[in-house]
Amino acid sequence: MRLDQMIGHWAGTFRQSGIETAQLDARLIVQYALGLSDVDMLVQFDRILSESEQDNIACLGERRLKREPVAHLVGKREFWGLDFAVNGDVLVPRPDSETLVHAVLDDISDPRADLTLLDIGTGSGCLLLSLLSELPNAHGIAVDKSPAALEMAQQNAKALGLWDRVLFVCGDYATAFLPVIAGKIDYVISNPPYLAEVEFAGLDADVANYDPYLALVSGASGLEAYDSILSSVVLWPAPKPGVYFEIGHQQAGDLQQLAWQYEGYVRALRQDLGGRDRVVVVGF
Numbered sequence: 001m002r003l004d005q006m007i008g009h010w011a012g013t014f015r016q017s018g019i020e021t022a023q024l025d026a027r028l029i030v031q032y033a034l035g036l037s038d039v040d041m042l043v044q045f046d047r048i049l050s051e052s053e054q055d056n057i058a059c060l061g062e063r064r065l066k067r068e069p070v071a072h073l074v075g076k077r078e079f080w081g082l083d084f085a086v087n088g089d090v091l092v093p094r095p096d097s098e099t100l101v102h103a104v105l106d107d108i109s110d111p112r113a114d115l116t117l118l119d120i121g122t123g124s125g126c127l128l129l130s131l132l133s134e135l136p137n138a139h140g141i142a143v144d145k146s147p148a149a150l151e152m153a154q155q156n157a158k159a160l161g162l163w164d165r166v167l168f169v170c171g172d173y174a175t176a177f178l179p180v181i182a183g184k185i186d187y188v189i190s191n192p193p194y195l196a197e198v199e200f201a202g203l204d205a206d207v208a209n210y211d212p213y214l215a216l217v218s219g220a221s222g223l224e225a226y227d228s229i230l231s232s233v234v235l236w237p238a239p240k241p242g243v244y245f246e247i248g249h250q251q252a253g254d255l256q257q258l259a260w261q262y263e264g265y266v267r268a269l270r271q272d273l274g275g276r277d278r279v280v281v282v283g284f
Contacts, residue, residue, distance in 0.1 A: 001054060004045045006030055010061045017065055025070050026061075032074040033057045067205035080130035084156050089148035091215045093126040096272035097191055100246050101130045103270045103279045104187055107242070111135055118241075119143065120190040120229055123215060125153030125166075127189050132162050139165045141185075145172040146214070172228075188233065191246035192225030193218040223254055230282065234262040240284040242267060249276035256280075 001009070007026045014022035031041055033056045034049075049057075060073050071077040071092040076085050079093035080101055086092050108115070115138040119128035122142035132140055142157075144150045150168055157163045195217045200208065207216070218224040226245060233243055243264075247255060249272075256266045264284045272278035 001049055002046050003030065003034070003041070003049060006049055006054065006057060010057070013061065014064065019064070019067075021070075025064055028070050028074060029060045029064060030057055033060055067209060069206050069210055072210060079126045080133070082126075082130060082133060082160060084124045084126050084129075085152060085159065086124050087152065088210060089146060089212060090123040090152050091191075091211050093124060096274070096276075096278055097127065097246055098130075099270050099272045099278045100127055100189060100191065100244055101134075103268065103281060104131055104189060104244055105134055107187075107281075108135070112137055114138070115186040116141070116184050117187045117189060118185045120188065121145075121192045121215070121225070122153045123149050123191070125156045127191060128166065129153075129156055129160055129162055131189070132165055133160065139167075141167045141169060143169045143171050145170065146212070149212075149215070185236075185241045188229070188241050188243040190225075190229060190243070192229065194222050194225065194246075194248050194251060196220060196222035222248065222251070223258060226255060226258055230258060230262045230264065234264070234284065238284075243282040245280045245282065246278060247280050249278065252277045252280055255282070 007030050010029065011023045011026035014025055019025060034053060036044065063073055064070065069092050071086050072088065075087070076083045077093050080098055084093055105111070111134060115135060117128060117131055117138060117140045119140060119142050122128055122144045125142055128140045128142055132138055142150070142153050144153065147170055150170055154168055157166050193214060193216050197217055197220055199222065200217050229243065233240060245255065252266070252269055259265055259282045264282045266280055267283035268281040269277055270279035
C-alpha cells in the first residue's frame with residue numbers, strides 16, 4: 001500500500017467510528033510512525049510502505065480507535081506554535097487555551113519588561129512557557145500538585161530553552177509559600193480543574209479515559225479550585241496582580257460572584273475561537 005493510500009484507509013476507518021478529525025488524525029499517525037517531516041510527506045506520498053511500516057501504523061490506528069488521543073500516540077501537541085511533550089499525567093493542550101495567552105499579552109504594554117508570572121496548576125507548562133517565549137526578560141513560577149505533571153513541565157522547559165527562567169514548585173493551588181513571594185508576582189495565570197463531579201460522565205472518551213481526573217474535576221461545584229486560588233491572593237499585599245483564569249463557557253457569572261466574595265471583580269471576559277466565554281480576568 002502507498003503512503004497516501006494508507007492515510008486514506010485510516011481516515012475512512014476513523015470516520016466510520018465517529019472520529020471528527022479523521023483525516024488529520026490519520027495523517028499525523030502515519031507521519032509519526034514513519035518518522036517523516038512535512039516535506040517528506042509531500043515528496044514521498046506515492047512510495048510503497050513495507051509490511052513492518054504498515055504494522056506500526058496499524059498498532060497506532062487501533063489505539064486511536066479506542067479513543068486514545070493522537071497527542072498521546074505521538075507524544076506531543078502543538079500549542080502557540082510550539083511543540084509540547086504530553087502524556088497521561090497532563091491535560092492535552094487545547095487551542096481554546098491560547099485565549100489566555102492572548103489575554104495576558106494584550107495587557108502587557110512592554111513585552112521586554114522584567115516580569116514574574118505565576119502559573120498555578122501548570123500541567124504541561126503550555127501556558128507559562130508560551131508566554132515566556134514571547135517575553136524575553138520575564139521569569140515564571142510553575143506550580144502543580146502532581147510531581148509527574150511537574151516533571152513533564154520541566155521536560156518542556158528544557159526542550160524550549162526556557163529552563164533557566166522557571167522555578168518549579170510542587171504544591172496545591174495557592175499554597176502557603178506563595179504569600180512570601182506575592183509582592184513579586186506581576187501576573188497570575190491558571191487553567192485549573194473546573195468541572196463539577198456530575199459533568200465528568202458527559203465527557204468524550206478521548207478526555208474521560210485519558211486525561212488525568214484531578215486536572216479535570218474540581219469538586220461538587222466545579223468552582224473549588226478558583227475559590228482556593230482567590231482566597232489566597234486576597235491575602236497578598238497590595239498591589240495585587242490580575243488573575244487570569246481559563247473557565248468553562250458557562251462559568252463567567254459564577255466567577256463574578258466568587259470574585260465579589262473576595263473583594264475582587266471581573267475586569268475582563270474573553271471569548272475563545274468558537275465565541276464562547278473562555279477567560280476571566282479578576283482584578284482587586
